[in-house]
Amino acid sequence: MNRTILPALLLLAAGAVNLPAVAGSPVSDGSDSLNLVLDQVEIVANRATARTPVAFTNVGKRELLRNNDGRDMTYLLQMTPSVTTTSDAGAAVGYTSMRIRGTDGSRINVSANGVPINNPESHNVYWVNMPDLASSVGDVQIQRGAGTSANGAGAFGASVNMVTDAPSEDPYAELSGAYGAYATNRQTLRVGSGLLGERWSFDARLSHVGSAGYIERASSELWSYFGQAAYSSYDTNLRLLAFGGKERTYMAWDYASKEQMEEFGRRYNPCGEYTADDGERAYYPDQYDNYIQHHLQLLLNRRLGDSFRLNATLHLTCDDGYYDQYKTRRTLEEYGLSPYTGADGETVTKSDLIRLKNNENLFGGGQVTLNYLHGRWNAVGGAAFTAFRGHHFGQVKWVRNYVGPIDPLQRYYDNYGRKQDANFYVRANYQIDRSLSAYADLQYRHIHYTIRGASDNWDWNTGAPAALDVDRRWNFFNPKLGLNYTRGSHRAFASWAVAQKEPTRDNFTDGDPAHRPESERLNDFEAGYTFNHRVFTLGVNLYYMLYRDQLVATGELSDTGNPISVNVPDSYRAGIELQAALRPCRWFDWAFNMTLSRNRIKDFTEYIYEDEWTNPITIDRGDTPIAFSPDLIFSNSFNFSFLGADASLQSRYVGEQYMNNARSEEARLDSYFVTDLHLGYTFRHLHGIRELRIGLSVYNLFNEKYFSNGYAGAGYSVVDGEKVIYRYAGYAAQAPTHVMATATLRF
Template identity: 25%
Template sequence: MKKTTQFLLLTVALIFSTVAMSQSTITGTVMDADLNAPLPGANIIEKGTTNGVSSDFDGKFTLTTQATSGKIVVSYVGYGSITLTFDGSKDLGEITLSADNSLGEIVIVGIADVAVDRKTPVAVSSIKASEIALKVGNMEFPEIMNTTPGVYATKQGGGYGDSRISLRGFDQSNTSFLINGQPVNDMENGWVYWSNWQGLTDVASGIQIQRGIGASRLAVPSVGGTVSIFTKAAERKQGGSVSQVIGNDAYTKTTASYSTGQNEKGWSSSFLLSKWSGDGYVNFTKGSGWTYFAAVGYAPEGSKHEFNFSFLGAGQWHHQRDVWVSIRDYQNFGDNGVDRRWNTNGGYLNGEEFNMRRNFYNKPLATLNWDYEISDNVKLSTSFYGSAGRGGGTGPRGNNFRNADIDLYPFNIDLTEHLNNRGRGAASRNPDGSINFDNVVNVNRTTTTPYTGGIGAYDGLLIGSNGFRDDGVNRSVLVRRASMNSHDWIGMISNLDFNAGKMRYSIGVDLRDYTGYHYRALENLMGLDGYYSTGNKNSAGEIIETTIKASPFKNTGLKGPMIDYYNIGYVGWQGVNGLAEYSNEDSFTAVLQAGLSNQSFQREDLFDQPTSPLSKKKNVGGGYIKGGANYNINDANNVFVNAGYISRQPNFDAVFPNFANAINPDLQNEKITSFEVGYGLRLPSFTMNVNLYSTKWGNRFVSRSFTNTGGTTGTAQFKNIEELHNGFELEAKYTVASNFKLSGMLSIGDWKYTKDFTSTLFDDTNTQIGTGTLYTKDAKIGDAAQFVSFIQADYGVGDHLFFDLGWRNVNNLYADYSIVDSDFVNPDNQGALKLPAYNLIDLGATYRFNLFGNNTSARLNINNLFNEEYIAESNTNIHADGSNPTYNGIDVRNSVWFGFGTTWNFSLKMEF
C-alpha cells in the first residue's frame, strides 16, 4: 500500500511538473500610441486558444500560456491588433496600439463590407467605440459623425431621436445605413428614423462612413455614401460594466452589461440593459426609453463553423416639436430675444406635460449569423434577420379650426400670424404661450350635444368627428389620433468568398420581404365619449370609443378599430452580386463589383378603394457596377481611384402616386454616376487623406399636389430632375508630442441643380391640363452645409487625466426647399436662401482611476461651450426685401430650427 501511494504521488508530481514546463508567463503593458497612455481593458489572447486576460488600469497584464512557445494577439476595440511571438516566459515591455480604418478587433460578421486602409479604394472615415462611448452622452447618435468629412447632422425639431443626417449633400433616404451589414433604410421611402435606434449609442462597437459608392456588395441607396454601424457580439472574455450618465434638462441614463466569456465548449453570451429619460432641451419634449441587447455565440475550438445570435431593440416615446417655428415666433413667444427652447406644440393636461405630437416606437432586430470556413481559401457567410416594428406618432384630429377657442395650430402661417393677427386659439393658450389642454377638454364637452343618431348604444353620449355633423355629432372638436407605421421585415444575406493566389472572388445573394402597415387609430378622445369615423368607404360610418396607448410596449391597434385610412405596402427584394479583387502583395489592389436586383411593389387599400383594394404587383429591376484601384507608392504614400454607375428603383410613393392603387405609367429608375480620386499619407507622427469627388443624380421623378386659382386640385409631375454634387475632402491627424494630438477635417462642396425643369399638370381626374417650367439651373442644394471644417486638440496630463477641445465651422448652408416652390416659377428668381455661418466649440475631459479594484472612468462633455446662437436649418426660402425685419440678414418670417445652446453631460463607468 505504501509503495502504491508513493507511486501515485510521484505520478502526480511528474504530471504537474510537465504542465509547468509546458507553460510560459508573458507580461507587458498595453499603450495608446497616439497619447502614450495606458489602455486598460485591452485583450491579450494566446493565439489558437480561448486562453486570455485583460490589461489592468495601468495597461499591465500577466498571461500564463498553455504552451511554451507560440503567439499572442493584443487587441483593443477601435485599434489595430498586434500579434507577437513568444518562446518561454518573457516581459514584452510596452506594446503600442494605434487606431486605424480597419476598426480594430471588432467582431464583424462576414457579410459586413469593411473598407481597409491603404487597400480598399474608397474615401472612408472610422469612429471607434471608445470615442462613441465618451462623446455621445446625451447627444443624438448621428451627431457623433459631424467630425467626419461630408457629414451634416442636426437635431431638427429637437425631440429625443428626431435628428437627421446628410452625406455629401444627400439626405438619409439617399444614404445607405447598415447595421452589421444589414440594410435598415425603410423599404418604402428609404428613410431612417433615429428614434427607432436610440440604443445604438450603448451597443455600437464602431462606425465606418464610406463616402461615395462605398465597398458594400449590396444594391443599397449609396448615392451619398454608406454608413456601417457595428454592434457588439457575444464577447469571448468574461466581465461587465455599469455606467451612469446625467445631463442638462434632467437627462439620466443607467446602463449595465455583462459577458460570460467563452467556455470550453465554445459558448459565450453578452447582455446589456439601459434605461434613459429626460425633460428635453426644447420645451415639452420629454421622453423615456429602454435599450435591450443580448447575444449568444458558439465557436467551438477546431470547428469550421461559428454562430452568433443577437437581439437588439430600443423602445421609446418622446414628445416632439414638429410645427416649424418662424424666427419671429422664437422672438415673440419665448424669453429674452430668441428663445431656442420655444415649442408651439406643447402644454399641460391635468397638471402634466402634454403634447399633441408624441412619437413612440419599438423595433427589435433579431439576427443569426453563420460563418463557415469551408477551407483555407473558401468561406461562406450568411445572415438571417427579422424585425417587427410597431409604433407611430400622434397628432391633432377634428375640425378644431372651426372653433376659434381651440384653433391652436397654424396652417401654412406662423404662430405670430395665427394668434396675434388672426386672433385664433388665444382662449386655450396660457400667458406664457403654452397650451391649456384642460380648456380644450372643456370646450370639447361644453360645445357637444348628446348623440341622437341611430346607433343606439351611444344615445346621449358626447361624440366628435372630423367632418360628420348630423345627429348631435360635433365636428368642431380636437382629439389626438395616432398615425401608425408598423412593419414586418425578414431578410437573408449570404456571401461566398474564395481566394486563388492574388485574386479574391465573391458571389452573394440578398433577399428581403417587407410588409408595411399604415393606418390611424384613436389615442385620446380629449373629454369626449366617442368619435364618429367616416374614413372607411366600405362602411356608412361607425362610432369608435376604443383608444390605444402611445407607448412602445402597448397595443398599437393593428387589429383595429381604425380611422381615416388603412393601407398596406408589400415590398419584395431579390438581389445577386459579384466581386473580383486583385491584390499584389499589398502594393496594388484593383476591385470590380456588380449587382442586379428586382424590387416588387404592391399596395392594398382596405379603406379608400373598395372596388379595387389590391393593386397589381409591379416588378422593377435595378443594378450597379463599380470599381476602383489603390496603389501604395511606398510605405507612406498611396493613391486611389473609383467610379460607379447605379440604376436605382424608385420609392414606393413614386410607384403608387397620390395614395392610389394605380401604378405610375411613367415610372423610371434614377441614374447615379460617381467618380473619385484620392491620396493618403502615412508618417510616424502625421497621417492625411485627401479626395475629390463628382456625383450626378439624374432621372428623378417628383410629384406634388397643388390647387389652382379656380380652386381645382391636381398634381404636378416632374421628370428627369438632375443634381450635380462636386467636392473636396481632407482628413488629417498630427501627433505633436506623446501627450498632445491634433486632428481635423475640411469638407468643401459645390452642390446644385443642373438645369431648368418642365412639369406636366393633371387635374383630380388625372387628365392633363397643362405644363409649367421651373427655373432651377444652378440653384444651390439646400439642407446641408457645403463648407465645414473641424479641428480637435487632445491633451493628456499624466496617465489619468485627458482633455479634448473641438472647433467646428459651418458655412455655405442653404435653406431646405422644394424645387417646386413658387420661388422658381420666374426666370429671375434669387435661388436658395443662404443662412448665416456659425462656429461651435466643444470641450471634454476624462479622468481614469481605480475604484474598488476596477477600471473606472469619469467623463464630462460641454457642447456649444460659448452658447453660440445659430440657425441649423431652414424650411422656407423667403429672401429679405426690406419690407420685414431681419435676423442676421434673414427675414424673420422664415421657419427655422435653431441649434441648441450650451448643453452638458457627465458619465461615470466602472468595468469589472
C-alpha cells in the first residue's frame, strides 16, 4: 500500500537514568540479566531503580526463556502483581491482552528501548503483531501506577518497559521449537556473530508461531523477525534494530453467550457465521485479520566524561492491514449501496455482505536525554517528538444477490488521523544522606490531534456517513514527587504523581457533538516497604489512584447509535499489593503475591434504551465497581532446580468481576483458579552442542472451566405498558487442561 514516509526527527531529550543495577522490585526474580550496565545496553530514562519511589517488578531473561513456548508476552508476565490476562482464541496465542490493577491495554504505556509501542490513536498494543518478541527481549520492568515519566500514551494503570537483547560478545546459534494442544507450534532460529574486530556484532532471529486455537476456527499464523547491528567502543554504543511481524488470525472476538455454548458447545465461535441458501448454518472461510508491522530503531549511547551520559534515538514504525468480515442483514444504504428489487418483486434494503476494513499507519520520531550522575545527584533532562499519520478506509467486497452496479472494492468510508506529540521532562534524585533520597519528576506534554474524512458510522440524520472534523490540542503538566529510604535490607518509599491522558480515537469517532470527550486526570498516591534478605523477602505497597473525568461506558449511545464512553467526575482504585519470597536452599524457592483492592465509580448512572436504540431511561446505581476490576488477585509459585532439572508449579486466582459498570449479575465473570505445571531438563556439552533443553508444560492442570473476558449489553421493551429490562452477555472461554512440549538447541 502506498505511503508518504515522514522524516524521522531527532530533537532534544528522552532517555537514560539508572544507578548501577540494583535488583529493583519489591520481589526480584533474581535473574543475573537484571544487572545491566552502560557497557552492555543503552539505559532508558523510564527505568526505575531501588532508589526510585515507585512500585515495580523486574522480569529477567532467564524467567522469560523458561516459560517461552510461543505464548504472547502478556502470558509471560501474568505471574507479576495485579496482572490479569485473556486470550480471544483461548490458548494464549493470537489476540491476547492484559490488565494491570484493572486498567486495560489502552491505559498501559508500553515501550521497547524507551520507544513507544502503543498505537497513538487507539493507545492499544496489539501483541499479535509482534509474535515471539520474548525471544529477543533481555528483560522487562513493570511499573504499577503512574510510574516515571514516559514517552507516548499516558500510564493510567501501569507501564511495561522492555529492553531488547544486548549484543553478544560470543558467537552463537540457537534453534528452538514447541508443539502442543490445538496444533499450537513455534519454531525459532537465533544467530549471532559475536564481537568482530572488537567493535562490531550482528544478531538475528526468525520465528513462526501457529495455532488452531481452542475456540473453533480461531487459528493464527504468525511470523516475526529481529535483526541488530551494533558498534561498541569505550565511550560509545550504537545499535540499529529492526523487528516486526506478520499475522493472519481468524476472528474470535465476538465471543459466545452461555445459551449458545449450551447449544453448540463451549468452543463455539459466532464470528463469520451466516445462513446459506439451503437454510443451513455456514461459516465464511476468510474471516481473517491480516496485518504487518515493522519497527526500526537507531540507538546511540555515549559517555561524556565521568558524570554525563547522552542517549539519542531515532525510530520509525510502519504497519498496514485489514480484516475481512462477513456481516448479515446489513442496511445497504450504510455502505453506499442503493436498495434493489429482488426476484420476488420486493424492495430489498438489507442484505448479507462482505466488508474489508483497512488501516495504514506511519509513526516516527526522535528522542534524546542527558543524564548527570555525580556525588549526591542523579538527574536527567530529556525531550521527545513524534509524528503519526493513520489512514482508515472500508471497502465492500461482495453483496448477496445484489442487483445493480458495484465498483470493485468500493469504499464506503475514508478518513485520516494525524497526531503530533512533544514531551519534555526533567527528573532528579538527590541523596540527602546515605539512606534517604528525594525524588522529583516534572513532565510537560503537548498533543495536537486531528481527524478528517468520513466515519464508518452512518448518520441517519443526514443520510450519509458521519463527518469527522476533529482538531484538538492538549497541554499536560505532570509532576511527580517522592521520598525513598534504603538501609541494609530495608527499603521504604512514599510518592505522589499526576498523570493525564487524552481521549482515544474511538472516543471521537463513536461520539457526537453532544458527547465531547475531555482528557482524564489521575492523582496517584503510593507508599511501600520491602525487606529484602538473601533467604526471605517481604514487600507491601499501598496505592490510592484518584481519577477525575475518567472515560467509562455508561450505556449511552451517540446519535449514530454507537456505545460511547463518558467522562465521570469521580472514580478511584485503592488497594494493597503484598509480595513474599522464600529461598531456604539453592534448589527450592517460593514466590507469592496478592492484590486486595476496591475499584469504584461514585454515583454511577446507567443508560438503557428501548430495543437498544431509542427512548433511553436512566437508573441511579450509586457507587459501583469499575468493569473488569476484580477485588482479589493472587499468584503463587513453587520452583525447584537440581542438577539440570527444574520444575515450577504456578497458580493464579482472579476474583469475580463485572463486564459493565452497573454491577448487573448478568454481566458477572465468576472467579477462577488456574494452575500450570512446568517441567524441564538441561543437558550440557553434548557432542558439540553447548546446551540442549527439553520441557513440558501442563496448562490448567486441574481443568478449570472459566471465562476471562467478555462483553455485556442491555435494553428494554414495553410489555403491557411496563418497561421490561433485558440483558445479554458474551464470554471468552479459556482452554481446559492442555499440554505443550519444547526443545531448544544452543551451539
